[in-house]
Amino acid sequence: xxxxxxxxxxxxxxxxxxxxxxxxxxxxxxxxxxxxxxxxxxxxxxxxxxxxxxxxxxxxxxxxxxxxxxxxxxxxxxxxxxxxxxxxxxxxxxxxxxxxxxxxxxxxxxxxxxxxxxxxxxxxxxxxxxxxxxxxxxxxxxxxxxxxxxxxxxxxxxxxxxxxxxxxxxxxxxxxxxxxxxxxxxxxxxxxxxxxxxxxxxxxxxxxxxxxxxxxxxxxxxxxxxxxxxxxxxxxxxxxxxxxxxxxxxxx
Amino acid sequence: xxxxxxxxxxxxxxxxxxxxxxxxxxxxxxxxxxxxxxxxxxxxxxxxxxxxxxxxxxxxxxxxxxxxxxxxxxxxxxxxxxxxxxxxxxxxxxxxxxxxxxxxxxxxxxxxxxxxxxxxxxxxxxxxxxxxxxxxxxxxxxxxxxxxxxxxxxxxxxxxxxxxxxxxxxxxxxxxxxxxxxxxxxxxxxxxxxxxxxxxxxxxxxxxxxxxxxxxxxxxxxxxxxxxxxxxxxxxxxxxxxxxxxxxxxxxxxxxxxxxxxxxxxxxxxxxxxxxxxxxxxxxxxxxxxxxxxxxxxxxxxxxxxxxxxxxxxxxxxxxxxxxxxxxxxxxxxxxxxxxxxxxxxxxxxxxxxxxxxxxxxxxxxxxxxxxxxxxxxxxxxxxxxxxxxxxxxxxxxxxxxxxxxxxxxxxxxxxxxxxxxxxxxxxx
Numbered sequence: 001x002x003x004x005x006x007x008x009x010x011x012x013x014x015x016x017x018x019x020x021x022x023x024x025x026x027x028x029x030x031x032x033x034x035x036x037x038x039x040x041x042x043x044x045x046x047x048x049x050x051x052x053x054x055x056x057x058x059x060x061x062x063x064x065x066x067x068x069x070x071x072x073x074x075x076x077x078x079x080x081x082x083x084x085x086x087x088x089x090x091x092x093x094x095x096x097x098x099x100x101x102x103x104x105x106x107x108x109x110x111x112x113x114x115x116x117x118x119x120x121x122x123x124x125x126x127x128x129x130x131x132x133x134x135x136x137x138x139x140x141x142x143x144x145x146x147x148x149x150x151x152x153x154x155x156x157x158x159x160x161x162x163x164x165x166x167x168x169x170x171x172x173x174x175x176x177x178x179x180x181x182x183x184x185x186x187x188x189x190x191x192x193x194x195x196x197x198x199x200x201x202x203x204x205x206x207x208x209x210x211x212x213x214x215x216x217x218x219x220x221x222x223x224x225x226x227x228x229x230x231x232x233x234x235x236x237x238x239x240x241x242x243x244x245x246x247x248x249x250x251x252x
Numbered sequence: 253x254x255x256x257x258x259x260x261x262x263x264x265x266x267x268x269x270x271x272x273x274x275x276x277x278x279x280x281x282x283x284x285x286x287x288x289x290x291x292x293x294x295x296x297x298x299x300x301x302x303x304x305x306x307x308x309x310x311x312x313x314x315x316x317x318x319x320x321x322x323x324x325x326x327x328x329x330x331x332x333x334x335x336x337x338x339x340x341x342x343x344x345x346x347x348x349x350x351x352x353x354x355x356x357x358x359x360x361x362x363x364x365x366x367x368x369x370x371x372x373x374x375x376x377x378x379x380x381x382x383x384x385x386x387x388x389x390x391x392x393x394x395x396x397x398x399x400x401x402x403x404x405x406x407x408x409x410x411x412x413x414x415x416x417x418x419x420x421x422x423x424x425x426x427x428x429x430x431x432x433x434x435x436x437x438x439x440x441x442x443x444x445x446x447x448x449x450x451x452x453x454x455x456x457x458x459x460x461x462x463x464x465x466x467x468x469x470x471x472x473x474x475x476x477x478x479x480x481x482x483x484x485x486x487x488x489x490x491x492x493x494x495x496x497x498x499x500x501x502x503x504x505x506x507x508x509x510x511x512x513x514x515x516x517x518x519x520x521x522x523x524x525x526x527x528x529x530x531x532x533x534x535x536x537x538x539x540x541x542x543x544x545x546x547x548x549x550x551x552x553x554x555x556x557x558x559x560x561x562x563x564x565x566x567x568x569x570x571x572x573x574x575x576x577x578x579x580x581x582x583x584x585x586x587x588x589x590x591x592x593x594x595x596x597x598x599x600x601x602x603x604x605x606x607x608x609x610x611x612x613x614x615x616x617x618x619x620x621x622x623x624x625x626x627x628x629x630x631x632x633x634x635x636x637x638x639x640x641x642x643x644x645x646x647x648x649x650x651x652x653x654x655x656x657x658x659x660x661x662x663x664x665x666x667x668x669x670x671x672x673x674x675x676x677x678x679x680x681x
Contacts, residue, residue: 109634
């Protein structure tokens, strides 16, 4: 589904990604772990199409289409979804209006008619139940005055409504208390199927207790330096990242 | 005098003196130039150098279907329609009721008490040559008189059409709106040219008097065609506890200048001034507002938002004057702008003159561009660039839209704005 080959990127002349290779297949959950500044968020933003980075080399293919050629909205239409680490507050645009526009613009791009209002409201109700959200939430301005947990839940709500093929959860666990974490993880698990894939970006093991990864990658200084199964996440939790740095130094 | 020849034999009427003095003032002052501080950023010269005709087209008849789209027709309303400055009884809908809506000419001719008391008494700035010109030529316009304790049951639409013609045309509507004690009225005003081949210059003056506890809302839809220019002067006097709101929605027209002046004459009155400017091409909109807190305990709220695309230019000059005795004044003023291109510009000048010491006054002005993070957020959810920008602009102006209390008008304005932003999204659900 997703194939990233030797991806290099920099911002304001500073190289952040130094040759990333990553392959994610339908039905898989991948976790990318790593300390602050290792390039995890840059990678997810570049996949989603943020244009403030200079991509200096490599390629990103999504179902064999070259993502680098596409606008963010076109990537979304193909089924790429990024749950933002810091969702943006947009006063004056209600959650309902935002999601309605988002769904109908995606349908328009696929040559479909707008979703009938009744159907959309029904779907919203179901997905809100899944995420144990209050209905009052729909009329509020997008993310305005939301708590950290509400913002993250709203991201997963959007994911539930848009039903993407590839969902990238960028530090969705930060700012969540233990109950919210369980609800959000539960939501993600229910949306998981053989046809879609999830990339979970996180510092900590705790989200991975709920969303069990098939593959765990460790990112350090702009490179994926180690890949393993879910036990790698426990090892990192226990021992931190220093032993990997050491291992690397020894191989070099 | 020659100018009076066209005034339908009103030369001998008691307003003759007022007109004659106004004409002398206009002659002495001439059209304002950019040397005048109040006109520094707006040049009337491209308009005033033209050779205008003043005479209405005699052989033009408009039918309701021709003009329906310019009216907020989705709601039941009273309508006063003028064609080339002449009252059209054919297109108007006037109630037979306990309040008066009609043509100013009737009032002037009869020299009613209302005319004697208010005509040219509210808009009386001796240095304003355009008001003087309007006063000296004003023949027709709306006269709205709401007696004490009457709440008008439907909005009143005041619509001024200029017919299709070859020659450039100058029209000068003059309105007088007098709202009695504890009376209430909502008005919608629109100036519309039907002449895409020639220039129409409208020099409109509206005087509003709000007596004690009166409640008045006036919405100005400025969405004229590119061959039109408008100078719209509205002067308001408010007695105690009255509440007057004026919303100005400047979306069309080549050149628009709004002069809006409020004076508080009684305590505990409230004035609300709001506006949205959404311009492209080489459009120019200039908002000049003055709020004169002449007495204590009054409140004024002012919120103007501007969105400027292509080579458009905006001006905001908002003066708030708090006189020495006007203690406990609350005055709030905000002007926010978004520039969508490097070639669009805005000159914003808040002007506070505070002579009292126990007051709450604030003002602010922002000029910015669209938030790129917000834009990326919307786009990453599948919303295309143009639609995403439109949503952000919609959000930007949203708090001004909230001041529109007539739902059909609210929807109409949103529709015009969506059209202007070239998107087919409905901003509501």
